[in-house]
Amino acid sequence: MPVPDLPHLLFGTLAYLAALLTALWTWRRWHYRSYWLLVGYTLTAISVRATWRKVALGCGLTKKQQRWWFTVVPRAVASTGIVKVRRRFQRVAVDVKPWMWLPLPTRHGWRVTVRLLEGQIPADYSQAAERLAHSWGVHAVRVSSPRPGRIVLAVTIRDPLVRLDTLPASGELLTVIVGKLETGGPWTLDFRTVPHWLNAGATQSGKSNLANALIVGLAPQPVALVGFDLKGGVEFAPYAPRLSALATNRPESVALLGDLAALMLDRMGLCRAGGARNIWQLPAALRPVPVVVLVDELAELYLMADKSEKDEIAKTSTALLRIAQLGRAFGIYLFLCGQRIGSDLGPGVTALRAQCSGRICHRVNDPETATMTLGDLDPAALVSARAIPAETPGVAIVASQDGQWYRARSFYVAEHIAEHTARTYAHLTPSWDDLAAPEYRGEVTETDIPVLLDH
Numbered sequence: 001m002p003v004p005d006l007p008h009l010l011f012g013t014l015a016y017l018a019a020l021l022t023a024l025w026t027w028r029r030w031h032y033r034s035y036w037l038l039v040g041y042t043l044t045a046i047s048v049r050a051t052w053r054k055v056a057l058g059c060g061l062t063k064k065q066q067r068w069w070f071t072v073v074p075r076a077v078a079s080t081g082i083v084k085v086r087r088r089f090q091r092v093a094v095d096v097k098p099w100m101w102l103p104l105p106t107r108h109g110w111r112v113t114v115r116l117l118e119g120q121i122p123a124d125y126s127q128a129a130e131r132l133a134h135s136w137g138v139h140a141v142r143v144s145s146p147r148p149g150r151i152v153l154a155v156t157i158r159d160p161l162v163r164l165d166t167l168p169a170s171g172e173l174l175t176v177i178v179g180k181l182e183t184g185g186p187w188t189l190d191f192r193t194v195p196h197w198l199n200a201g202a203t204q205s206g207k208s209n210l211a212n213a214l215i216v217g218l219a220p221q222p223v224a225l226v227g228f229d230l231k232g233g234v235e236f237a238p239y240a241p242r243l244s245a246l247a248t249n250r251p252e253s254v255a256l257l258g259d260l261a262a263l264m265l266d267r268m269g270l271c272r273a274g275g276a277r278n279i280w281q282l283p284a285a286l287r288p289v290p291v292v293v294l295v296d297e298l299a300e301l302y303l304m305a306d307k308s309e310k311d312e313i314a315k316t317s318t319a320l321l322r323i324a325q326l327g328r329a330f331g332i333y334l335f336l337c338g339q340r341i342g343s344d345l346g347p348g349v350t351a352l353r354a355q356c357s358g359r360i361c362h363r364v365n366d367p368e369t370a371t372m373t374l375g376d377l378d379p380a381a382l383v384s385a386r387a388i389p390a391e392t393p394g395v396a397i398v399a400s401q402d403g404q405w406y407r408a409r410s411f412y413v414a415e416h417i418a419e420h421t422a423r424t425y426a427h428l429t430p431s432w433d434d435l436a437a438p439e440y441r442g443e444v445t446e447t448d449i450p451v452l453l454d455h
């Protein structure tokens with residue numbers, strides 16, 4: 001058999017390698033998910049495991065521990081000047097790395113469980129998250145602790161929030177997928193789990209876009225939408241066909257909030273007569289339609305130009321707070337948007353904020369707004385909120401009922417699409433008169449409220 005000469009062999013190998021690389025590149029380009037699972041992830045898992053000691057040491061995640069070790073100790077210097085050494089088994093302090101499980105692939109990266117070393121807490125890893133991300137050359141590393149002594153590092157290779165698909169169809173009643181989480185999962189607003197939401201952010205940060213996404217998601221559902229647009233109606237007036245009521249100035253807002261409070265009293269009576277603690281325990285035929293209240297520029301409801309407005313503001317503040325406290329049981333939910341939702345607007349806002357367990361913080365200009373919106377969440381969430389770049393409107397930090405925070409981005413919903421959706425589903429809009437017509441005029445009075453609150 002003829003033996004191929006060296007240049008031919010070299011050329012053949014290079015051609016083979018080039019063909020392999022081209023095939024891999026094409027595969028990666030055309031079907032990234034399968035490429036990632038079969039090739040990318042395997043290589044990553046091997047390299048992450050192989051370099052873990054070095055990375056953990058560099059990120060300050062190792063601990064010195066006494067171990068029995070074979071060490072080499074000098075014994076004597078020979079006449080030639082060469083130092084003779086001896087192997088000895090002795091206890092020495094070595095850098096021990098945290099034990100790491102096998103990385104598992106996820107849609108946008110991988111996650112791995114790590115066992116904490118003695119004296120370590122999850123916060124040590126949260127602090128090292130940025131260092132880990134740079135060491136691994138990935139977009140972000142998030143830390144969670146599913147059980148004591150363990151943490152899970154969730155790694156996102158590239159920012160999945162740069163390009164988003166279109167808004168998917170709404171799922172269950174009062175649930176809307178408004179965007180995507182950094183983990184690649186859906187960003188869902190579920191009013192039945194988290195009834196009231198604060199949506200804060202600087203101007204042009206994407207607050208209205210999120211409200212549009214919400215309107216588009218809720219419009220096909222059997223719910224009533226009520227708008228408060230203190231920008232004179234410029235934001236919500238185009239969606240009027242799908243709104244059961246819209247207030248565009250302070251006097252209209254006071255009247256509409258009064259009507260909503262009365263509606264709530266009617267529903268209390270209905271529940272009491274039906275022996276139910278909330279509208280969801282009523283038989284379907286008796287159950288009143290849920291109401292989602294959208295407020296744009298919350299601060300406008302509280303700002304006082306002169307003393308004559310004091311009464312109006314006090315009424316507004318009390319009615320909103322009452323809805324926030326009782327609304328969940330009686331199917332009235334709040335979605336409050338604003339640039340600043342701070343205590344400088346009055347004590348009513350602080351109490352209202354405390355009732356809103358859903359928090360969304362878009363790009364903010366000052367640390368106080370982030371703190372006001374996200375509360376005493378992990379400080380890393382506040383840092384993340386302030387680091388949102390102006391070029392990515394719609395990106396927000398979301399805190400919700402699971403106590404975790406996520407970076408997320410809303411689907412882009414152009415105003416004309418939201419307007420079109422509002423017109424398409426206009427036939428589903430309950431008129432305010434139908435909505436406010438009492439199904440039951442019970443004996444419920446203002447004095448009953450504390451009793452019902454106790455339930």
Ligand SMILES: Nc1ncnc2c1ncn2[C@@H]1O[C@H](COP(=O)(O)OP(=O)(O)OP(=O)(O)O)[C@@H](O)[C@H]1O
Binds near residue numbers: 209
């Ligand atoms: N998720 C998104 N993807 C792409 N573009 C977006 C997204 N969200 C918002 N935008 C764009 O960013 C700009 C500002 O958005 P939006 O009007 O929602 O901000 P805002 O916070 O309501 O501002 P303002 O307080 O001034 O009304 C708009 O041009 C909008 O199209």
